[in-house]
Amino acid sequence: MKDSDKFKIVNELAKRRGFFWPSFEIYGGVSGFVTYGSLGTMLKRRIEDKFREFYIRPLGILEIESSVILPAKVFEASGHVEHFKEPMVECGKCKHKFRADHLLQEFAGMSDTKTEKLSPQQLIDQIRKHEIKCLECGGEFGEVKQFMTMFSTTIGPYSDAVGYGRPEAAQSIFVEFKRLYENARERLPLGIVQIGHALRNEISPRQGVIRLREFTIADIEFFFDPEEPQCPLLQNVENEKLRLLLTEAKLKGKKEPVEITVKQALGKGFIKTEWQGFFMAQAKRFLMELGVPEDKQRFIEKLDWERAHYSKQGFDQEIYIERWGWVEVSGHNYRTDYDLNQHMKFSGVDMRVFKEGRRFIPHVVEPSFGLDRLVYVAVEYALKTIKKRKVLSFPRDIAPVQVGVYPLVGKNGLPEKAKRVHQFLVKEGFLAEYDESGSIGRRYARADEAGTPLGVTIDYQTLEDDTVTMRDRDTWKQVRNKVERLPELLHAYFRYKLNFEDLGELVKG
Ligand SMILES: [Zn+2]
Structure with a gap:
């Protein structure tokens, strides 16, 4: 396939199979808005869950949910009204x-x-x-x-009560910091995350799901004591290599990043805080687990005039996609005490914490991910052509449907048996889908396009010995095993503890 066509192919497939498409089609569409269909909604949800599992829970980061409309005061304090x-x-x-x-x-x-x-x-x-x-x-x-580029509105019937749609999810975390800090038994470091919709009134977005006016953002604000900036988890990532394009190299007109370990980057002062280095390494690993190889990732340091007004040092994590080149999927900013300081000034409320005789404002590093771009990237990198057929080769743990269940033919008791197997798998917690429409070959092809890793087929032998075949999406190999063994085997398989070949006896043919 031609490189320049990949964006088109992904978007066509996404629309046809119900992953995502431009909204309000019947009224001619409005650019910058997207609707996720059933497969896309599930894919996005699974990426969010993986983000929680991979990025948030191991660090004990607390998740909050707040409103999308905020009073103007918040964004006057944060500097958005002036700078956005x-x-x-x-x-x-x-x-x-x-x-x-x-x-x-x-x-x-x-x-x-x-x-x-x-x-x-x-x-x-x-x-x-x-x-x-x-x-x-x-x-x-x-x-x-x-x-x-903030959407503005009025709150209630008062024209002077201006409100803005949040352009990011971070400010609510800063505004509520005092209470959140108390809830967390006044510990530092303390991470707080918000995953939710954000709004940016883009002037003329023309990149589909890559540039949206309403999108989902995941903002982690990680607060730490500036006098104790060490990251105790650094050893877990210090040898991870990052591809960095630093400001110094950018000013010299260089385009190729240097490859350097996290430890070296911190040692040379390229990355200014340990926590920032830690989160960048985690971001690289996270994208690898979504299917993006190392050489299609890089981190670009922002120059003074490119950085957001609140940031002391900032890197964008960029992924190479075929139509648009390098596209930002996450930003890593060292926000220092900027935001809490501003809210302290504007609200008059003391935002300082008290610890061992000192009063101070914690510093913040912020990893911030654009979820819709992660969805797009996951689809583009999953797209393969196997024997002239389009296959979405999603990693097992984000596939929107895990198992397709099929009767070989639509008669002689096979559909009834297949429906029982389907219900059995649903009750065991699997994302299983039943499909009896069309030939078995067509059903496999549909499942491959939906990125379903496994197909379970009920045939005449099933009625005799209660065994089924399992088909692998990527190799089209089949193995056979007992229905009663499926839960145990499949749970292990989807956790990457078993390979496909371990699931049963290989079916020759
Ligand atoms: Zn014109």
């Missing part, structure tokens, strides 16, 4: 509006490092110099204006 803006140009003829920096990246080959540094005047000068015209009608662009 993007440069926009308007076509003089048809009045369509575009992101000025994205036009230069797409049509003048400029890096974001370069465009981030340009003033509004410089942006429009460059747009004119490169003769970039309106994508809708070919008209000339007017001046560049700054557009605030």
Whole structure:
């Protein structure tokens, strides 16, 4: 398949099989919104659960859930009202509006490092110099204006009670920090996570599920004592190699990252805090478990003028995808005491903690993941062509359906038996799906496209000895074993404790 087509192939497959598609199709669609169908919803949920299992629970990080609309005061304090803006140009003829920096990246080959540094005047000068015209009608662009990309609303019937849709999930954690810290028996370090919807009123999103106006974010705010910045878990990751593109190299125009262990990166001061190094290594491993190999991952250090206003040091974890190149899937920012300090100033409430005779504001490192991009990346990296057939080769622990259950034919008691096996597996906690429609070959093909790792088929022999065949999605090999042994075997298989060949006796043929 051609590289440039992969985005298209993924999106077509995603739409056809009900993973995800652009919303409001019957009204012509509005870009930047996505609907997840049944397979996509389950895939996303399983990635979220894996994130909890892999990233959150081992560290005792606490999860919270708060509102999507927050009063303006919160974002005045956090600096978003002042800083959360993007440069926009308007076509003089048809009045369509575009992101000025994205036009230069797409049509003048400029890096974001370069465009981030340009003033509004410089942006429009460059747009004119490169003769970039309106994508809708070919008209000339007017001046560049700054557009605030938070959605605003009013809270209740009072026009002066301005509220904003949160553009990230972090601020509620900072606002509620005092109570959360007390709930956690005043321990540091303390991690708090929020996974939920966030809103950004993007100017002209044109990248499908990669750039959404409403999306799911997972923000971990990890608070620690700045005088005790050591990470006791560092030894678990210190030899993990990271591909880093550092600011110094970027300024020299280098594009290739250096490969360096976490320990070395901390030793040389490339990464400024141990916890940040730890979380970056974990982020790399997490993406590997979602199916992305090491050489398709890198971490880009943000330059002064590229970093968010709250960040002292920031890295973006980027994944290579075929249409759009390197795309950010997580950000790792050292937010220091910035946010708690700001909320202390604006609210007048003391946010300091008291520990061993000292009063201080904890520092924060923040790993922040875009869940929708993780879903997209998981699908693109799972996509394989096996014997001319499209197969989504998901890792076993995120596949939206684990087991398909099929009667070989739709008669002679086989469907009844297959339905009983299906119910048996559902009650054992498996994500099992029953399918009797069409030939067995067609059903296998559908399951391969849905990324279902195992197929259990009920045939005439099942009625005699209560054995079934199990089919492997990736090799199409089959093994045979007793129905009663399935729960034990499959639980081990989905936990990666058994290989497919261990599930039974190989069926020749
Ligand atoms: Zn136009």
